[in-house]
Amino acid sequence: MSLDPELLEILACPEDKEDLIYIETDSILYNPRLRKAYEIRNGIPVLLVSESKPVNDEDHERYTIN
Numbered sequence: 001m002s003l004d005p006e007l008l009e010i011l012a013c014p015e016d017k018e019d020l021i022y023i024e025t026d027s028i029l030y031n032p033r034l035r036k037a038y039e040i041r042n043g044i045p046v047l048l049v050s051e052s053k054p055v056n057d058e059d060h061e062r063y064t065i066n
Contacts, residue, residue: 003040013038014047023063030055030063 008022013031020029020038028037029045036052037059038045055063 011045015049021063032060032064035060
C-alpha cells in the first residue's frame with residue numbers, strides 16, 4: 001500500500017525529528033542516521049521509538065543505495 005505523498009512530506013522521526021525514507025517494498029519508514037525502521041501497519045505509520053526496529057548493515061545498504 002502506498003502512502004500519501006503529502007503525508008510523507010510532514011512525517012519525521014520521533015527521535016531526531018529529521019526526515020524518513022519510505023521503503024514501500026518493506027512497508028517501513030527508515031531513519032538512516034539512527035538505522036531504525038518504523039513499521040507501517042494497515043497504512044498507518046507507527047512512529048513510536050519503543051516500536052522501532054534496528055536495521056542491520058545489509059538492509060541499510062539496500063535502503064540507502066539509489
